[in-house]
Structure formats: structure tokens, C-alpha cells
Amino acid sequence: MLSTVLVANRGEIALRVVRACREAGIRSVAVYSTADRDSAAVRLADQAVHIGPPPPKASYLNIPAIVEAARATGADAIHPGYGFLSEDPDFAEVCAAHGIVFIGPPPQVMQRLGDKAEARAAMAEAGLPVLPGSSGALSSAAEAAAVAELVGYPVILKAVAGGGGRGMAVVRDPDRLVWAYNETRAHARAVFGDERLYLERYVDDARHVEVQVLCDTHGTALHLGVRDCSVQRRHQKLIEEAPAPGLPHEVRDAMCEAAVRGARAVGYVGAGTFEFVVSPAWEFHLMEINCRLQVEHPVTEMVTGVDLVREQLRIAAGQPLGLSQDDIVVHGVAVECRVNAEDPDREFAPTPGTLDEFVPPGGPFVRIDTHAFPGWTVGPHYDSLLAKAVVWAPDRAEALARADRTLAEFRIGGRGMRTTAGFLRRTLAHPDFRAGVHTTALVDAMTVEAAERRPDTPVVSAEPV
Structure with a gap:
């Protein structure tokens, strides 16, 4: 080692x-x-x-x-x-x-997959389904308009060097395309130092499902099942679970096979994630490939019993994976809730401050990944994540009940600080989420519902009682 x-x-x-x-x-x-x-x-x-x-x-x-x-x-x-x-x-x-x-992966693999437009082309060549869109980076707003007209609205503009949910814009009206192109390009230039954009058809009422892969330097490439990451705000995830609820077995198997095929096609090494958009008709298309460990990796660990970081260390040391595909068996359901220092009632604006109180929950089959403690200062320079509350249970109903109980037990206090814990509990209780039919539009719909109630019925505080 x-x-x-x-x-x-x-x-x-x-x-x-x-x-x-x-x-x-x-x-x-x-x-x-x-x-x-x-x-x-x-x-x-x-x-x-x-x-x-x-x-x-x-x-x-x-x-x-x-x-x-x-x-x-x-x-x-x-x-x-x-x-x-x-x-x-x-x-x-x-x-x-x-x-x-x-x-992590070799530099040339990261270079190829980090360029989202080039990654699209490489995966299409490997036979993975990709959404209709531009063949590469767009040269102008006029080209964006021409491609959008060809593939049909709505469309989404994405930064070639983007990631983390940033550098994206959904466009539904042709009259807004030029403005969106210029704004997204300026944002991409400021954030990523690369103003290039590409365009894809946007899928409404979609689910965001991803496949975890592991590849060593000895020719072994395998998947660890699927995760659902559809609960998002501004394209950034709030709740993830494994396995993806309600996903037909044949769709799941095809998606996992496609991810492994794509990884082999580019000589991938290490832990990586293939992210797919799934339509209401269960058609799936590749969105992007993340050449790293994901924030939501604990849900995969909880249902498979595989320590992904330990496997990363083994692979980096040149050792073969100590696993075969037959060794990967999914047991039960795991749910991860990201508790951030943000105010859901103010469009999830960060609420920095010093933690006067921080008491994480516990109990059977509960994992809390956190670096926070009383006296810790949540500053303005970094991500607002305080903790990841991850739970496991034999079935989804019990997992959701455990996740709710876990969030209710959090005690987080700080002057002016709010967290997403209360909003996450409301999301877990939402009928669409409980039925496993939620899409990436859920959080926006909940925000609208809360705003409509606010004049007469105050929205529940982001802090649990």
C-alpha cells in the first residue's frame, strides 16, 4: 500500500x-x-x-x-x-x-472527460445514449439558436468546463436564447476560466440517476448499482438514495452496463460516476461523467458494504480490486440528506456564522459525516455543508422514517444561522417523494407552494424544533 x-x-x-x-x-x-x-x-x-x-x-x-x-x-x-x-x-x-x-484517473482521461463536449462525443462513439444537441462547443449565439431550433425547445446551455451544478441555463423561449447564451458564457468565463458552451435538449419531469464505477489498472471495471439524485436546488443535490426507487430492472441493468462500457472505452482508472437523465418514459441519456468521488458516495457504501475510499487507495497503489461484479450485492435502502447552513426561505442563501451548538444525531444504522463542532465557524469562503445524514434500512419506508427521525434530532444553533434540516424533513414527507415519483422539479414546486402559503401561513422554520 x-x-x-x-x-x-x-x-x-x-x-x-x-x-x-x-x-x-x-x-x-x-x-x-x-x-x-x-x-x-x-x-x-x-x-x-x-x-x-x-x-x-x-x-x-x-x-x-x-x-x-x-x-x-x-x-x-x-x-x-x-x-x-x-x-x-x-x-x-x-x-x-x-x-x-x-x-484519481490518469490526466489524459480527466482532460478528455472534463471537456463536457468532448466527453459527449467520446461516449456517443462508445454507444452510450446522449441527448440531441451540439456536436461540440458552440461558436456563437447564432449557432446555439440554430441547434436549438433543430433539437427543439426546451434546451439547456452548459459550460464545457462546468461542474457542481454551475454554468447551466435552461431556455424555454427562443427569444431568451441569445441573452441566456451571453449570460452563461460570462458566468463560465468568470467561474471556470473557460467561456465555451454546448447545448442539449432539456428533459422536463426528468429524474437524475447515476451509476458508481470502480476501475483498476489490471483491466477490471465494475459498477456498484444506481443512485437517485433528483432532489436538487439550482442543479445541486440535497437528497440522494440508493438504489433509485421505482427504476425498472431492465433500465437499471442497461444503465449500469452502459457506464461500465463507457469507462472501459476511455481507459478509466479509479472511482467515477456516470450521471444520466431519465425521462418519464424511462429513456435514459448520459449527462456527464465525474472523475472523482461524489459527495453522495456513502449511500452506495451503505447498501453494498464497499469502502470506496479504501478501494481508491488500493487502485492508486497499483493493486487489483479485491472485488468482482458478482461480489457487488445491493442490500436494503440508504438515504443521504445534506444539512447545509442555508436558508430555504431565502432561495437557499448561505447563512455563515459560528456554531454555538452542534449535537449530531445517532442510533442504529445512522451515519453522520461531518467536520462541524461547537465553536466551529462556517465562513464565507467555502461550501455551506455542515453534515451528511446517511441512514440505512431494509426497505424504503423504514429508511425514510429513520431519515426523518435523524434530521429531527439535529441540534444546530448559531446567531443568524439557518439550516436545510427542516426543509429536508418536509421533502421526505412530500407525497411525490414518498411515492418515489419525484423529479428534478420537486424543490422548485415546493418553493412555489411555500411562497403561496406565506401570506397567511408562515413557512416552517428551516431549523427543526
Whole structure:
């Protein structure tokens, strides 16, 4: 195995990797910005290195500082977590140039799949279904309009270098296309440093279903079933579950087979996720491929018993997977709820502040992935995620009841701070969600319903009572 792994991330994912290294007998190194000097990952890692001030560009995106920290501490590998540098092929190449193992796919694979337009073309060539749209990056608003006219409205504009639910715009009216094209291009340029866009047909009343894959360097590629991630706000996920409820077995099997075929076609290595959009008629099309661990990976771990981070470490060390496809058996149902420091009544605006109280729940078959503790400050520089509440049960009804009970037990307090816990409980109780027929439009519909009630009946506070 590897001897020392530097974790180039922060928050709950940094802590998750530190713990996996400890269990595997691998020394861990945490890096931290000034704002994170008292973080749980820093406290629990074998060693910690300060890499800069709070702004990400000066710390967690500072490649020279991270590589120097790895060299100074004798790290032979870097785990990027998710976000930040996790899908940056240039960072992977720099690691290789310094003799450091990057725990993720090869740089050339990330380069190919990170360009969403090129990834579309590669997967279409491999025989995966992709939505009708542009053949590559759009050259102008006029070309976008021509493609949209050809594939039919509504359409969605996406940043070629996008990810994390950013750099997207749904367009339903041809008169809005040029404006949306210019706005999305400007946003992509500001956020990703790449203004290129591509266009696809947009599927209304769709579900967002994804397939987890694992691939080693010895030719083994397998899937770990499907997850449903349809509960989203601004294309960012709030609730995930495994397996995807109500998905016909033949659709599930075809989707999983397609993901493995796509991974093999590009020489994928490591943990990755193939994300699909599923229509009401159960037609599925590939949206994108994420070359990293996902925030929602715990639900897959809960139903399969496979430690995905441990498998990442094995693959990075050049070892074969200790699993075959027949070893992957899904048991029961797992649900993950993301508790963020956000106010659902104000369009999920972040509510930074210091935690005066933070008491996570517990109980049988409950997993809380968190880095928060009383006295911890949720600052403005990073993601607002406080905790992931993950539960398992033999069936979906019991899993939803356990998830609701778990959210109700959270005690989170801080001046001016609100969380999504109460909104998540309302979502779990929504008839469409309970019936397993919800789509990506659910959160928007709930927000409209709440706004319509507000003049006479106040919306329930985002904080659980």
C-alpha cells in the first residue's frame, strides 16, 4: 500500500479520507488554510501543513503550495477529495512530474472527460445514449439558436468546463436564447476560466440517476448499482438514495452496463460516476461523467458494504480490486440528506456564522459525516455543508422514517444561522417523494407552494424544533 497520503481538501471529505487512511495503516497529512487551522481533519491527521489564507485560490487551489507540502512531508500520494483540484488534469500532471501518485484517473482521461463536449462525443462513439444537441462547443449565439431550433425547445446551455451544478441555463423561449447564451458564457468565463458552451435538449419531469464505477489498472471495471439524485436546488443535490426507487430492472441493468462500457472505452482508472437523465418514459441519456468521488458516495457504501475510499487507495497503489461484479450485492435502502447552513426561505442563501451548538444525531444504522463542532465557524469562503445524514434500512419506508427521525434530532444553533434540516424533513414527507415519483422539479414546486402559503401561513422554520 501507499505509505503517506496528503489530503488536498477540507471539511468532511478531508476527515473521511484521513479516517480511511488510518484504518488502512497509511500515514495521513492534512493541509489547511488559516480559516481551517482548528478543523477536525487537522486535529486527527498524523501531520498538518498550513498552505495559505482562506481564499481558495491562495490555499486549496494553490498547486505549488500543496505539492511543496507533499514533498516536505514525504507524501507519496495525494487524495484530492471532491471539488477544488479533484478534476484538474494539470494538477495530476504536476503530481506525476514530482513522483507523487494522484489518487484519481490518469490526466489524459480527466482532460478528455472534463471537456463536457468532448466527453459527449467520446461516449456517443462508445454507444452510450446522449441527448440531441451540439456536436461540440458552440461558436456563437447564432449557432446555439440554430441547434436549438433543430433539437427543439426546451434546451439547456452548459459550460464545457462546468461542474457542481454551475454554468447551466435552461431556455424555454427562443427569444431568451441569445441573452441566456451571453449570460452563461460570462458566468463560465468568470467561474471556470473557460467561456465555451454546448447545448442539449432539456428533459422536463426528468429524474437524475447515476451509476458508481470502480476501475483498476489490471483491466477490471465494475459498477456498484444506481443512485437517485433528483432532489436538487439550482442543479445541486440535497437528497440522494440508493438504489433509485421505482427504476425498472431492465433500465437499471442497461444503465449500469452502459457506464461500465463507457469507462472501459476511455481507459478509466479509479472511482467515477456516470450521471444520466431519465425521462418519464424511462429513456435514459448520459449527462456527464465525474472523475472523482461524489459527495453522495456513502449511500452506495451503505447498501453494498464497499469502502470506496479504501478501494481508491488500493487502485492508486497499483493493486487489483479485491472485488468482482458478482461480489457487488445491493442490500436494503440508504438515504443521504445534506444539512447545509442555508436558508430555504431565502432561495437557499448561505447563512455563515459560528456554531454555538452542534449535537449530531445517532442510533442504529445512522451515519453522520461531518467536520462541524461547537465553536466551529462556517465562513464565507467555502461550501455551506455542515453534515451528511446517511441512514440505512431494509426497505424504503423504514429508511425514510429513520431519515426523518435523524434530521429531527439535529441540534444546530448559531446567531443568524439557518439550516436545510427542516426543509429536508418536509421533502421526505412530500407525497411525490414518498411515492418515489419525484423529479428534478420537486424543490422548485415546493418553493412555489411555500411562497403561496406565506401570506397567511408562515413557512416552517428551516431549523427543526
